[in-house]
Amino acid sequence: MPQRDVTVGLVGAGYIAQWHANVLAQLPDVRLVGVCDPALAAAQALAQAHGAKGFDSLDAMMADCGCDAVHILTPPHLHEPLALQALALGAHVLVEKPFALSAGSARAMVDAARAADRRIAVNHNFLGLPAYRRLRDALDQGLIGRVDQARIHWHFPLQPLRTGPFGLWMLQSPENLMLELGPHLHAFAQDLFGPMEDISLRLSRPVTLPTGVTLPQGWCVQGRASGTELTLSVSLVEGADDRSVSLRGSAGAARLDFANDTLIVERANASDIVLNPLRAELARAGAHLREGVRNAVVQARSLNRRQPYALGFEGAFSGFYDAIRQGQSLPDAFSGETAVAVMEGLAQVTDLLPAKPAARLKAQAATGTPDVLVIGGTGFLGRELVTQLAAEGRHVGVLSRARTNPFAAVQGQVQMVGASVHDPGALEQAMQGVACVYHLARAEEATWDGYLKNDVAVTENLARAAIAAGVRRFVYTGTIASYDASNPARTITEDTEFGDMSRRNLYARSKALCEARLMALHASAGLPLVIARPGIVVGPGGPLQHWGIGRWHGAGAVRIWGNGHNKLPFVLNEDVARALVLMAQTDGIEGQSFNLVGPPLLSAQDWFAAIATHTGTRIAVSKGNLVLFWGMDWVKYVLKRYALKRGGLERPLLADWRSRAHLSPFDNARACQALGWAPETGRGAFIRKALDPQALFGF
Numbered sequence: 001m002p003q004r005d006v007t008v009g010l011v012g013a014g015y016i017a018q019w020h021a022n023v024l025a026q027l028p029d030v031r032l033v034g035v036c037d038p039a040l041a042a043a044q045a046l047a048q049a050h051g052a053k054g055f056d057s058l059d060a061m062m063a064d065c066g067c068d069a070v071h072i073l074t075p076p077h078l079h080e081p082l083a084l085q086a087l088a089l090g091a092h093v094l095v096e097k098p099f100a101l102s103a104g105s106a107r108a109m110v111d112a113a114r115a116a117d118r119r120i121a122v123n124h125n126f127l128g129l130p131a132y133r134r135l136r137d138a139l140d141q142g143l144i145g146r147v148d149q150a151r152i153h154w155h156f157p158l159q160p161l162r163t164g165p166f167g168l169w170m171l172q173s174p175e176n177l178m179l180e181l182g183p184h185l186h187a188f189a190q191d192l193f194g195p196m197e198d199i200s201l202r203l204s205r206p207v208t209l210p211t212g213v214t215l216p217q218g219w220c221v222q223g224r225a226s227g228t229e230l231t232l233s234v235s236l237v238e239g240a241d242d243r244s245v246s247l248r249g250s251a252g253a254a255r256l257d258f259a260n261d262t263l264i265v266e267r268a269n270a271s272d273i274v275l276n277p278l279r280a281e282l283a284r285a286g287a288h289l290r291e292g293v294r295n296a297v298v299q300a301r302s303l304n305r306r307q308p309y310a311l312g313f314e315g316a317f318s319g320f321y322d323a324i325r326q327g328q329s330l331p332d333a334f335s336g337e338t339a340v341a342v343m344e345g346l347a348q349v350t351d352l353l354p355a356k357p358a359a360r361l362k363a364q365a366a367t368g369t370p371d372v373l374v375i376g377g378t379g380f381l382g383r384e385l386v387t388q389l390a391a392e393g394r395h396v397g398v399l400s401r402a403r404t405n406p407f408a409a410v411q412g413q414v415q416m417v418g419a420s421v422h423d424p425g426a427l428e429q430a431m432q433g434v435a436c437v438y439h440l441a442r443a444e445e446a447t448w449d450g451y452l453k454n455d456v457a458v459t460e461n462l463a464r465a466a467i468a469a470g471v472r473r474f475v476y477t478g479t480i481a482s483y484d485a486s487n488p489a490r491t492i493t494e495d496t497e498f499g500d501m502s503r504r505n506l507y508a509r510s511k512a513l514c515e516a517r518l519m520a521l522h523a524s525a526g527l528p529l530v531i532a533r534p535g536i537v538v539g540p541g542g543p544l545q546h547w548g549i550g551r552w553h554g555a556g557a558v559r560i561w562g563n564g565h566n567k568l569p570f571v572l573n574e575d576v577a578r579a580l581v582l583m584a585q586t587d588g589i590e591g592q593s594f595n596l597v598g599p600p601l602l603s604a605q606d607w608f609a610a611i612a613t614h615t616g617t618r619i620a621v622s623k624g625n626l627v628l629f630w631g632m633d634w635v636k637y638v639l640k641r642y643a644l645k646r647g648g649l650e651r652p653l654l655a656d657w658r659s660r661a662h663l664s665p666f667d668n669a670r671a672c673q674a675l676g677w678a679p680e681t682g683r684g685a686f687i688r689k690a691l692d693p694q695a696l697f698g699f
Contacts, residue, residue, distance in 0.1 A: 005031040009061050012073035013037035013046045020071050021050045023313040034065040041422035062089045075169040080105045087116045094121045094320050097183040099339035106343040110336035121320045121330050122339035124187035128315020131263040135256050145251030147228045152185045155235040155242035165378045166211050166406035175350045185232040186345045191333050193225035201352040210406040261308035262291040369433040370397030376440030380542045384577040421458045427465035436473040436584040437466050451510035459514040463521050475583050478533045482512040486658030493667045494593045503653040528590050530583045535597035538690045539573030549604050557620040560604045562661030567600030569666045575679040582675040594671040598679040614691040630657045
């Protein structure tokens with residue numbers, strides 16, 4: 001008699017939940033049946049995409065689906081109570097890292113699982129990589145010998161430190177940041193060598209966020225375990241990706257690149273002094289070639305669905321579900337006991353943090369009814385807009401689910417407003433007494449259906465709430481990406497029509513549809529609409545790696561859209577925010593749109609030359625053949641449609657790829673004349689403002 005599938009529920013529908021759902025779909029005899037999240041719309045959207053049901057609570061999901069196992073994917077402070085609840089309801093539990101907030105909580109979770117005769121595991125996902133299993137095999141076979149030194153690195157930029165959202169749990173304290181990233185390193189150390197002792201800690205490169213919290217961007221932990229000297233280091237500043245485990249042993253050396261799932265083992269050879277170095281280099285080159293070919297084959301066979309990050313999840317989940325099906329113990333790497341040991345190691349590190357300062361700058365929240373409401377106010381552009389509005393003396397509300405107010409520098413003029421963008425009633429209530437609403441938020445979805453639900457429908461919700469609440473001005477930020485900018489001979493103005501959007505990229509298409517729906521509400525229901533279309537927005541706090549310029553491969557390499565010689569529609573963040581402020585103050589502009597671009601000062605090639613001059617960093621820049629991009633898009637289209645049987649796809653359009661290069665010049669005369677807007681026109685001043693000393697993040 002065939003064994004039935006193990007049924008699974010996800011608790012939490014955020015970013016990491018999509019990874020869990022996608023990997024579960026690849027596992028045999030495992031079936032996702034439910035997703036729960038207090039934001040019911042988010043739970044239903046994720047569930048529907050995977051043939052499951054959405055719920056607003058764990059109790060409701062378990063009552064309906066009776067899940068055999070649940071994955072806890074919520075902010076870490078909820079891990080313990082939700083894990084205990086799931087165990088009490090009879091489910092096996094897999095918890096995202098960090099397993100808990102303390103070793104004591106971790107022990108309580110493990111004890112509860114034992115009492116309930118259930119299994120509880122932790123998702124130390126990088127320990128599930130195939131390359132890591134090969135490293136363990138090499139150690140077991142004696143190919144590396146006794147390990148004298150081990151270095152475990154997490155050197156990778158953390159984008160939320162620069163651009164937010166600053167209300168994230170991990171950005172609320174140094175302890176939280178260490179609990180977020182530290183498990184990756186400590187899990188390797190624990191699994192390879194056991195508990196660390198004689199631990200020391202050094203912190204570096206502190207940065208103070210808009211919330212007033214000061215965080216270290218680097219830390220180095222040193223200690224020993226089982227006779228091995230260990231160094232665990234973290235660097236979150238801009239730089240090359242180095243997420244690795246390096247071992248020096250008595251018989252050889254090994255380097256695991258766990259970001260790319262590659263393992264290089266080096267051993268001495270017995271050739272004479274002439275051939276020895278040649279054989280050593282050939283062996284090293286051969287090892288790299290084998291790893292590259294291995295990964296290329298895996299990606300080609302899976303159509304890029306088994307990336308290294310996904311492979312780690314797959315390994316961890318397979319160990320968890322094999323143990324459940326076979327009634328066996330969990331693999332040590334993912335067991336509850338290992339989770340406790342990792343939390344004990346992290347506690348030793350966080351105990352070494354400096355004492356908290358007696359006082360810290362905190363945002364003094366405004367009270368009462370705001371006269372301006374900003375949706376998307378914690379992002380790159382939103383923070384600048386809120387700051388400028390506060391400088392104008394406005395009482396600003398920022399719509400956000402975050403509890404932390406990221407405007408510590410603007411005392412008493414900004415308050416966080418909690419309302420779901422999927423709840424029309426709550427939105428109308430939040431807009432009562434508000435004179436102007438700014439909708440700056442943008443969705444990042446992988447499917448058109450996702451954009452319809454989380455961008456177009458949300459925008460309509462906001463607009464209808466603004467009408468019902470009697471808002472006097474509704475400012476929407478579209479994008480110049482919605483234009484067909486593929487013709488160098490045509491200058492684009494606000495009167496230039498978008499044209500047929502059905503085969504354009506999803507982001508440009510969604511923004512254009514949002515504009516069309518809003519204009520319809522302006523005509524039929526009197527929505528007091530003004531549309532802003534920013535260009536390529538740059539400035540302090542924004543990313544150098546702007547995808548409006550090219551396709552990035554890490555922090556240090558980019559393939560430009562086109563040859564990179566045409567002038568691009570750059571604009572400073574502070575200038576866009578100033579235009580948005582003016583849009584609330586200027587009478588008689590309802591129903592109009594404004595292209596917020598600066599004068600044609602820099603090409604893509606000029607931009608990267610300026611980065612090299614002002615930051616001392618020369619990014620590897622390659623020209624991008626737009627026809628080749630288009631051809632590769634056709635290959636992906638064919639594979640998705642005919643190999644993966646995906647529906648709802650549009651054939652790639654060459655003009656869409658040419659538009660990404662912004663070949664057409666843009667005219668900003670309407671914004672300058674109607675609003676009195678004056679963006680920066682000096683090339684030198686623009687470069688200085690765009691690439692200030694903080695442009696290379698972390699330095």
